Amino acid sequence: NDMPYLTLSDGSRIPQLGCGVWELNGQEAYKSVTESIKLGYRLIDTAQYYRNESETYQAVLDSGIPREEFYITTKLNPSNGSSEKNIRDSLDRSLKNLGGKIDLVLIHWPFSNDEMAWRIMEEYVQEGKFKSIGLSNYSPEALRxxxxxxxxxxxxxxxxLHPYNSKYPTVAEYEKEGVKVEAWxxxxxxxxxLLRDPVIADIAKAHGKSSAQVILRWDLQRGIITIPRSKNPAHIxxxxxxxxxxxxDEEMKQIDALNRDDALWDI
Ligand code: NAD
Incomplete structure (x- = not known):
């Protein structure tokens, strides 16, 4: 297997490419993850908010591949974060859905109780329930x-993060703090x-690849972890x-130059 891995600040290793399951209902997530696993994906990105943790995990179980080969991420939904009890209950539910141990749990986006949530998530790491913990949608200020x-x-x-929103200065700020960046x-x-952009299409043509492949390759070469989503086996x-x-280098620079800070979600 030629999947590249990155080493995180706590020493654990993460596959640099995975599959996301946002907006896939339970059955779709099961099918997409099953197909992805067959093709060699081992990193799977779910969330409490996506309501497909158990179906995602069922696909992992049914694959017959040892659990240790997988890297499963979920995210704490801030709407489950109104009290210490709610935070613990939701994390326990995720643990139950995902087989009692989770590789990585993120706070899905900043919220008023997120420092309390962080301390609780640290406890879960110390108890061996979570291997690693991290953040999502945190600006450099919120991260600090x-x-x-x-x-x-x-x-x-x-x-x-994508070529129209490449976040170069911000990525450098995260990385300076020893925090890796994962692209949603x-x-x-x-x-x-984006997938019809002529600059990307030309590069793709030169390599006999698709625009999607060029974009994902650009992520890998930047040292970024990337988690595209698809239901379509050919795309997977x-x-x-x-x-x-x-x-x-020239091609990387051409793609870098496409940035227009076009974010769906300002952080
Ligand atoms: P994406 O950028 O992965 O794009 C998905 C779309 O592209 C789908 O419509 C799919 O059909 C199409 N597609 C996939 N592969 C293709 C290919 N090879 N050729 C042509 N079209 C292709 O979008 P996404 O789902 O928003 O992001 C990926 C994952 O990131 C999500 O599933 C989720 O796990 C995560 N995510 C996280 C957050 C967050 O707040 N943390 C927000 C959004 C997404």
């Missing part, structure tokens, strides 16, 4: 607020015409078939 109270540093921050909506969530296969080519 958590770092101030953290005994365990967030291993990564999952943020919106790496393909622009199918909007904005396409998205992982990116280990056999390399973008040169």
């Amino acid at each position: 607020r958590i770092l101030k109270i953290a005994k365990i540093k967030p291993v990564l921050n999952q943020v919106e 909506s790496p393909l622009g969530a199918g909007r904005q015409g 296969k396409e998205n992982i078939s990116i280990m056999d080519f390399q973008l040169n």
Whole structure:
């Protein structure tokens, strides 16, 4: 298997490419994850908010592949964060849905009780229930607020990132704090015409690849973890078939130049 892995600040290793299951209902998530696993994906990105944790985990169980080979991420939904009890109950529910141990739990986005949530998540790490903990949708300022109270540093921050919103200065700020960056909506969530961009299409043509493959390759070469979503087996296969080519510096720069800070969600 030629999947690249990155080492996180707590020493654990994460596959650099995975599959996301946002907006897939239980049955769709089960099918998409089953197909993804067959093709070699081992990182799976779910969330309490997506309501498909148990179906996602069922696909992992039914694959017959040892659990240790997988890297499962879920996210604490801030709407479950109104009290210490609610936070614990929701984390316990996720643990139950995902087989009693989770590789990575993120706070889905900043909220008023997130420092309390962070301390509770640290306990779950100390108890061996979570391997790693991290954040999602945190600006550099919000990240530093958590770092101030953290005994365990967030291993990564999952943020919106694609060639129209490439976040170069912000990524550097996260990385300076030892926090890796994971890209959500790496393909622009199918909007904005990103997959029809002529610059990307030309690069794709030169390599005999698709635009989606070029974008995901750009993520890998930037040292970013990326989690495209698809229900379509041909796309699922396409998205992982990116280990056999390399973008040169010129091509990387051409893609970098497409940035227009076009974020769906300002953080
Ligand atoms: P994405 O950028 O992965 O794009 C998905 C869209 O692209 C779908 O419409 C899909 O059909 C299409 N697609 C996928 N592969 C393709 C290919 N090879 N060719 C052509 N079209 C293709 O969008 P996303 O789902 O928003 O983001 C990926 C994952 O990131 C989500 O599933 C979720 O796990 C995560 N996410 C997290 C947050 C957060 O707040 N933390 C927010 C959004 C998404």
